[in-house]
Amino acid sequence: xxxxxxxxxxxxxxxxxxxxxxxxxxxxxxxxxxxxxxxxxxxxxxxxxxxxxxxxxxxxxxxxxxxxxxxxxxxxxxxxxxxxxxxxxxxxxxxxxxxxxxxxxxxxxxxxxxxxxxxxxxxxxxxxxxxxxxxxxxxxxxxxxxxxxxxxxxxxxxxxxxxxxxxxxxxxxxxxxxxxxxxxxxxxxxxxxxxxxxxxxxxxxxxxxxxxxxxxxxxxxxxxxxxxxxxxxxxxxxxxxxxxxxxxxxxxxxxxxxxxxxxxxxxxxxxxxxxxxxxxxxxxxxxxxxxxxxxxxxxxxxxxxxxxxxxx
Amino acid sequence: xxxxxxxxxxxxxxxxxxxxxxxxxxxxxxxxxxxxxxxxxxxxxxxxxxxxxxxxxxxxxxxxxxxxxxxxxxxxxxxxxxxxxxxxxxxxxxxxxxxxxxxxxxxxxxxxxxxxxxxxxxxxxxxxxxxxxxxxxxxxxxxxxxxxxxxxxxxxxxxxxxxxxxxxxxxxxxxxxxxxxxxxxxxxxxxxxxxxxxxxxxxxxxxxxxxxxxxxxxxxxxxxxxxxxxxxxxxxxxxxxxxxxxxxxxxxxxxxxxxxxxxxxxxxxxxxxxxxxxxxxxxxxxxxxxxxxxxxxxxxxxxxx
Numbered sequence: 001x002x003x004x005x006x007x008x009x010x011x012x013x014x015x016x017x018x019x020x021x022x023x024x025x026x027x028x029x030x031x032x033x034x035x036x037x038x039x040x041x042x043x044x045x046x047x048x049x050x051x052x053x054x055x056x057x058x059x060x061x062x063x064x065x066x067x068x069x070x071x072x073x074x075x076x077x078x079x080x081x082x083x084x085x086x087x088x089x090x091x092x093x094x095x096x097x098x099x100x101x102x103x104x105x106x107x108x109x110x111x112x113x114x115x116x117x118x119x120x121x122x123x124x125x126x127x128x129x130x131x132x133x134x135x136x137x138x139x140x141x142x143x144x145x146x147x148x149x150x151x152x153x154x155x156x157x158x159x160x161x162x163x164x165x166x167x168x169x170x171x172x173x174x175x176x177x178x179x180x181x182x183x184x185x186x187x188x189x190x191x192x193x194x195x196x197x198x199x200x201x202x203x204x205x206x207x208x209x210x211x212x213x214x215x216x217x218x219x220x221x222x223x224x225x226x227x228x229x230x231x232x233x234x235x236x237x238x239x240x241x242x243x244x245x246x247x248x249x250x251x252x253x254x255x256x257x258x259x260x261x262x263x264x265x266x267x268x269x270x271x272x273x274x275x276x277x278x279x280x281x282x283x284x285x286x287x288x289x290x291x292x293x294x295x296x297x298x299x300x301x302x303x304x305x306x307x308x309x310x311x312x
Numbered sequence: 313x314x315x316x317x318x319x320x321x322x323x324x325x326x327x328x329x330x331x332x333x334x335x336x337x338x339x340x341x342x343x344x345x346x347x348x349x350x351x352x353x354x355x356x357x358x359x360x361x362x363x364x365x366x367x368x369x370x371x372x373x374x375x376x377x378x379x380x381x382x383x384x385x386x387x388x389x390x391x392x393x394x395x396x397x398x399x400x401x402x403x404x405x406x407x408x409x410x411x412x413x414x415x416x417x418x419x420x421x422x423x424x425x426x427x428x429x430x431x432x433x434x435x436x437x438x439x440x441x442x443x444x445x446x447x448x449x450x451x452x453x454x455x456x457x458x459x460x461x462x463x464x465x466x467x468x469x470x471x472x473x474x475x476x477x478x479x480x481x482x483x484x485x486x487x488x489x490x491x492x493x494x495x496x497x498x499x500x501x502x503x504x505x506x507x508x509x510x511x512x513x514x515x516x517x518x519x520x521x522x523x524x525x526x527x528x529x530x531x532x533x534x535x536x537x538x539x540x541x542x543x544x545x546x547x548x549x550x551x552x553x554x555x556x557x558x559x560x561x562x563x564x565x566x567x568x569x570x571x572x573x574x575x576x577x578x579x580x581x582x583x584x585x586x587x588x589x590x591x592x593x594x595x596x597x598x599x600x601x602x603x604x605x606x607x608x609x610x611x612x613x614x615x616x617x
Contacts (some may be wrong), residue, residue, distance in 0.1 A: 022420035023510050028520040030421065038416055039423045045413070046431045049488065051430045052446040053434070055457070059449075072450070072457035082505075112339035123342040130335020138343065147545055147603050152596035153350055155579055155588055156357035173559055176349040210334040239439035242572075243550050248578060257441040264445055278447070283442045298430065304378065 031151055044182040053287065060084055064274050084281040088124065093266045093275055096162045098252035098282050101259035105286075107170070108244075109237040112177035117232040118227050119178055124187025124225075125218050128202060139188075146181045154243045161247055172247050173255070177237050183229040190225030229294070238290060256286045346489035354596075361590035378590035387568035388591060392598065394479065395570050399547035402483045407486070410494030415524045417495070430494030431501065440489065447485045452560065458506040473561035482553050490546075495541055499537040500526055516608055537610060541603065548599050551576070571595045 025035070036148070049253050051073070058074065059067050069078035087112040111142040157176060158167065166172035195218055203213050241257040248254055251262065260282055267275035318328075341608055364374035382388055413432065417425040435443065450458045451472040462470040472481045513523050551572035558565035565582075568574035575595065579588025 023507060023514065025420050025512075027514050028419070028421070028523075030520065035421055035423060038421055042413065042416070042422050042425075045491075046428055049431055049492065052443070052450060052488070053438070055450060056442075056446055067449075068455050119342040119345060122544075123339040126335040126338030128334050130338070132332045132335040135335065137341075139337065142346065145346065145542070147598065147599065148350065148354075150549060152592045152599075153353060155575055155585075155592045156353035156360075157349065158354050158564050158579075159360050159585060159589060160353045175345065179342070179349055180437045196564075210337075210488075214338070215339075223457065235437065241439065241441050242576075257439050260445065261441050261556060261559070264448075264556065268559045279445065283445055286442055287438050289359060291434060294434070294437045295430070297610070 013264060045120045047281060053291075056284045058289065060277070060284045062277060064276045067276050067280065082283070084277045084283075085279045088285065092278065093263060095262045095266050096254060096259055097264075098256075098259060098278070098285075100144070100252055101254050101256045101300040102252060102285070105238060105255040105257075108173050108177070109234045112174045112237045113230050113234040114180040115174070116180045116183055117230045118179060120180055120183030120187045121219065121222065121226060121228050122214070125191055125195075127184065127215060128188045129195070129197060133265055142181050142184055145179070152241055154246050157243070158246045167247055168246075168250050168253055172255065173244055173253075176243065177240070179231065180229065180233055180236075182232065186229055186232075187222065191221055194225075195221050224300065227297070231297060231300050234293075235290060257280070260286065318340045321341065324537055329453050341569070350590045361593050363586050365584075365586055374586075378587050379594070381587055385568070387566070387572075388571065388574050388594075391568040391571045391574050395548050398479060398550060398570075399544050402486050402547055403543045405483070406423060406487055406491050406543060407494055407498075409538060410491050411498055411529070412534065412541075413491075413495045413497035414502055415528060417499055418528070419520065419524065421520070429492075429495065432495050433494065435489045436493050438489070440552035441556055442506050442588055443485060443489050444553045447488070448557055448560045451481060456508065473564050475564045476489050478554075478557065478561070478564045482550070482557070485553050486550075488545070490543065494543070497539060498532060498535060501532040529617075540604070545599060548602070549597075571598075 026062070028064055055072055061084070063078065066080075068074040073294055088102075091097045093284065123142075127135060132245045153176075157172070161167045161169070161172050199217060200213055203217055207215075238255075239257065240255070241261070244253075244255050244258045245261070248258065250282065251259070260279065263275065263279050263282065267279050360373060361378050362373060363371050364377060380544050411522070413428075416422045417429060422428065450456045453459050453469070453471045453473065456472075459470060459472065464470075471477060509527065510523060513527055518527070542594045550570045554565045554569050554573060555576070558569075567577050571591065572595070575588050575591045578591055579585050
């Protein structure tokens with residue numbers, strides 16, 4: 001009887017003494033220099049990862065001639081960043097206005113993010129805390145949509161939109177983005193772990209309605225999970241390219257991804273001057289908000305970094 | 313086992329079971345969205361793929377004609393072959409590299425590992441469109457810094473966009489985009505392996521390499537197979553990167569470079585929605601068949617818990 005309790009306490013103490021969250025590395029008996037070599041390899045990969053972003057930031061400050069004519073990884077005069085930024089507010093290419101695309105993207109990401117979070121929370125709660133007929137089959141149906149190619153849904157969506165008049169409609173972009181199998185999976189797991197069934201039953205005994213239980217007990221207990229789902233949806237919508245490419249033909253509805261791609265076509269095919277720096281600056285402004293969001297809310301991303309390449 | 317239900321108050325359990333219907337209500341909004349924006353379009357696409365639209369004469373039922381056209385299209389199959397090859401190279405490379413990084417971080421044998429984990433994950437925040445744009449400029453023949461670098465270290469004039477190099481180039485771009493994401497997931501999974509197991513293995517005299525490959529890898533294998541699925545499904549749908557590169561080097565990225573490009577160019581480019589729908593259905597079936605096959609194989613080998 002007492003021996004399991006002993007070992008339990010003992011190992012807990014051992015863990016506390018170990019302090020670090022991993023086994024002390026001298027125990028591995030590594031050859032000298034191994035840590036240095038591995039750190040250098042990681043450093044090389046970090047350079048590989050950071051170089052394109054650094055290139056983007058540096059070249060956003062250049063004129064078109066300097067983008068092509070000066071070393072890519074260093075600055076050049078004249079410092080053209082502010083001119084490039086102000087060009088984002090003008091329709092210099094005939095392809096559309098970057099600022100408008102930024103506004104559209106913010107709108108799509110915010111509305112779809114909030115909607116998807118609410119739907120995922122509702123459904124995750126339904127699957128986690130109730131056993132109703134067909135629950136398992138429906139959950140498997142939801143999970144199987146993870147494997148459905150986005151190409152195979154975007155084109156059919158367009159075909160249906162053409163019938164019901166949702167082509168070039170904001171809702172045609174927002175509503176499908178609210179369907180999130182990963183969101184439901186995360187919310188179900190999260191509610192399973194952090195909303196005790198006894199608490200819900202107790203509230204029921206006290207006469208609380210189901211809606212009230214959801215709003216006043218379940219939602220407050222799952223805030224970290226909700227933030228994770230919100231962030232993942234925002235990133236997925238922000239980065240989505242195929243769906244908006246297919247359903248929007250009017251450039252004033254474009255999100256950033258489609259806008260930038262049409263700008264790049266203009267920059268390459270047309271002879272319109274000074275488009276390349278605008279393209280580069282536009283890319284930088286597209287990336288920065290998400291990187292900032294990510295650096296500040298990293299733990300939420302890690303918590304649910306499950307969002308598959310299926311949504312890319 | 314039989315004691316456990318008895319310990320729960322009986323009345324509560326029964327009362328709970330009369331309150332199960334709200335579950336169906338809670339999942340309804342999402343299921344409705346799922347039906348309207350995934351199931352209905354899918355069914356409609358199948359219907360559409362069985363029609364043919366002529367400029368003169370309108371739309372009429374044409375049976376399997378569109379499917380025959382897709383299945384006989386050499387261009388479509390060339391695209392399928394290309395993404396299969398792409399997946400066969402990119403997916404194991406990405407996951408293998410990610411596992412090695414994650415295992416090193418987990419063992420604590422790398423300095424500044426927190427910093428590295430953050431940096432590696434950053435491309436997750438970069439849209440595929442922007443990633444492809446940056447890399448296009450970096451690799452542009454004659455001007456791109458990396459093209460110059462290749463020349464500088466004696467590789468000569470490398471055209472990263474030539475028809476021979478374009479696929480390896482895309483592998484590098486996708487590796488850049490997704491390695492850190494895979495590191496994060498595998499690292500989280502490795503962290504859940506109890507430390508005592510590692511300590512016991514060290515007591516038994518196991519070397520670090522043995523611990524990582526023989527002890528930890530099997531324990532995170534379910535996570536790795538899941539990542540295999542997700543990465544492969546993503547790889548087979550390859551679209552964004554080649555479609556952006558096409559703006560820079562149109563001759564290397566053909567009409568049906570990947571099946572997704574074939575679908576897009578057929579439907580939106582050429583305006584043949586019926587044929588595009590048929591191609592989309594065939595692509596979905598190929599991906600579905602591969603997934604089911606892998607799933608069955610995994611199940612037979614008893615790896616699916």
